[in-house]
Amino acid sequence: MKVLIVDDEPRHRRGMANMIHALRPEDQVLVAKDGAEALEFVRSEKPDVVLTDIRMPNLDGLSFLKLLEDEGLRTKVVMISAYNLFEYAQTAIRHGAYDYLLKPVDAEKVEDVLRRLEDQLAAEFRQHSESEALKHRLSLTSSAYRNGLFLSWLNGSLTDTERQELEALEEMQGSGMVVFSEFRFEPGPQAEWDPAAWLRRLEQAWAEFGEANTFSLNAPREDVCQAVTIVRTSRPAQERKLEIRQMAASLGTEWAKYGRFTHGIGPDCRSLWMEAPQAYRAAQTAHQYNFHDRWEGIVFQDELLSVRDPVLPDGEKLFEALQGRDAEAAVEMCRAAFVQLAADGHAAPNLIKECAALTLMKIKSRIRDYVDRRIGSVLTHSALDEVPSCRAYTDLMAILETRLREVHDAIRQSQSDKSERIVDECLRWIQENAKEELTLERAAEHFFFNASYFSTLIKSRTGKTFSDHVTEARMRRARELLAANRRIYEVAAECGYQDTKYFCRVFKKQNGMSPEAYKHTSFPQRSGEG
Template sequence: MNILIVDDEPRHLRGMAGMIQMMRPGAKVKTAKDGEAALALVREEQPDVVLSDIQMPKLDGLAFLQRLKEEELQTKVVMVSAYNLFEYAQRAIRHGAYDYLLKPVDMDKVEVLLQRLDRQLAEEERERGESAEMKQKLELASSAYRSRLLHQWLNGELSPGEPVDLEEWPLLAQMNTLVLTEIRTEGEAFPVQELVEQLKQRVSAYGEACVFPLQTVSQHSIRLVTVLKRESKPAEGIEELRSSLMRQTEIWRACGMVSHGIAALREEHRVKPAETYISSLYRQAEEALEYAFHEVWEGVVTFEPDAGLGNTSAVFQLDGEQLFEALQEQSFARAEAMCRDAFAELASQGRTEPKLMKNYASLTLMKLKSRTSGIIDQQVGSALADTASTAIPSCISSGMLMELMLGRLAEVHKSLTERKQGSGELAVEQCLNWIQGHYAEDLTLEMAAEQFHFNPSYFSTLMKSRTGRSFSDHLTEARMRAAKELLAGGRFKIYEIAEQCGYRDTKYFTRIFKRQVGLSPEAYKHTLRPQTGRGDRS
């Protein structure tokens, strides 16, 4: 309880303050020596209770009560006076006093008064809480109704001519540009109204605007819809709007990840009622927002029919075996570069569907898990599977996707590096390099074992345990890679390529190639024609 004591007699003031503080040790007690000082303290401190003398200089107790009433300052005033006259008490009550005490003050009576004040203040606090709760419920109900109407409008579910109880309806019916904004955060709740006002202030420079929040997409994200009525032609001013939204994104960076999708009405549709095109415009803004996944857009994507969003011709060229070989090198740099380059090419300047990017990322990690099974640490393999199935599908940006990919690849590289211990590991690595340089010869496991001073049986087991593949598998892989390169060059006939790859029997070479690649050498050459433009000399 906050209590203010007012009296022009210092002795009475100290005595009353000391008594109240003793009776209510937890109370906050302040004093004033006249009505004017008391009025100033009430304005500043807003005490729960004021115990005031009546006869005081400058502003007496009754005039003090009148001023409180005029200024609508809510506090409970108890008049304290030495005048035991009904007239004084009646005037004090009529001016709004809560009670009337006589001097000298009786401690028991003060205790009864304080208990009554305690009960009443507690009851008023409870009523205020109920009132605030009811107000909040009404606001939520109103907000839910408004949000439902806006959802129906955006999805084209309102009947033509249906009356809509929204103050923004005149603008909604004439809008020609829509911006869908999404904010994601792992932190505290969103200051929704503040965000709405800031966004409205920014976009109003480009036309008449209104901004409203949609229902929360998830616990940690919110969407705002901005509706604009721009007077300029659709293509004009969009780039300026995009640049402005990029600046707002930087300001909001502390709130979390921010992205925007912009859709503008085409000129030929401007003569039609808004309800005939709004659902299409909303879907376009949603699609543009989806592609903000690609960081090349810097968080703001404009839907354009000819922009090429949804590129389906992108090619993913990260060879799993070559990636595995790069991960076995002493440095992680080549594996990282391969991964970055492959996904940059797949992204096609931010025009490839984000879902396709995620699918290829998950597939790459699952293939790597299979390829390294029994070779790397089991926990590293489990992390590959978990990332592929859970973390990657929930990525919200290309940067996050690449960070996850490189993180897992770095763990695989570390695990492979740690396994390269002792002469056996070194011999296996040297043998793989030896195969690359001699695959055209009639190589055998026995020749390799002799080359590196091992027993053939032990060397076969060592290679299998360290790489997951046999000597024969590695030799075939090296020969097939060379064969594909020669076929792509288009300079040699099939039997010549077979000989250069270590096969003396062309039919056997053809059978092995088809088993490994899925196509015969001849068919494989034909698939390369559109890319190489070379003729067939076989």
């Protein structure tokens, strides 16, 4: 081993150097008079072990130890002091000292600590060699094997052997973050698409924030590629959100001609090896919230807020709006309800989809007695197939709005068909009851309508008023009876007129001649026919 002795007392330096030469003749011994000189030796000579005093001019032993830690110099340090102070020992151990010896130093203790250090250095060398060999092996193996190892790790299904292999890798150590990324293709040809280039570019982009390792989560399909990136970094993602969003936006623009990039970022990991699998699952969950446009393609898990229980659109009010003249009232009611439900992008996508499906099924149940069954089948298909497969909130709302307009049109058509039937039934009823006193109020009550609405309905469907239809029905009956040579007062009574003179005036106005004249013109003709 190469051993450096640091002490400001020349006598102590010589004594310690002679002791080590006697105990371990094969070791190389260097000496330094203070911490500053020792630091230069460590940088240039890279000794395996440093035995240093604490109280020294220029740079004391504890400050020297702290600088070694700050610069990442991994030499083993044993502190030697004449002061048996707990505070010194505690500070030394906190900054990475291997041991703490008291002066005067016993030769057996020095020999013991050097032997233990030699054993530890040998073990660390073997471990480092094995780690380097494993990294080389992994670099030579297929990407499928490497992906399989990482996936098994993230999914918690590693074997003991695989766990040992991965745990030995340097990139598994330290702090960092886990990113779940998805690229969804736009419809169209993808002849220029190179999955390997996509993964390399993704890894390169995340390497701006630390040591990045990206691997595929699925075999590239026609519509989507997924990947996970593990970024080893000491700086929390929370402190770099703006930079990360800018990078993601730039990456999205770069690949926009092929499709859309989205990302989910899990919580910061103090230990990647211990916490990354859980952070990976959190990143997947966060990614689902890209369903909402407001996140612009990247969601940090720690930005998601809890939301209160959902409130569905009022089914009865929605159905009432669907029966109105304009579908927009129902559409706007639905939009407002789902904007509130979405909670500015914090509501879980599956929850919103469930509410949308339930809304459609409630509408189906409410309209089953009003519209054709085909509309009900369309609503069922949307609730069970289209809504669950929606990738974006805007797509979901487009489906809902389309179905609402279709239902509105179907209800309007049903109302129109029903109105036609009611008007036809009303005209038959008038004809059958022409002898009775017929009023608009009586007819409306008979057909369960408001009198004003019923009057408007008849006029809009036939172009004539209710009174016009009553008069026409009575005149048809009157002509039949007069042609049968019935007496005029009998005809008037049969047609609902108690006043014969009034009947005659109405008849003449409608037919251009008096009942008597009509009777005489009609009767000879019928006699001739006989």
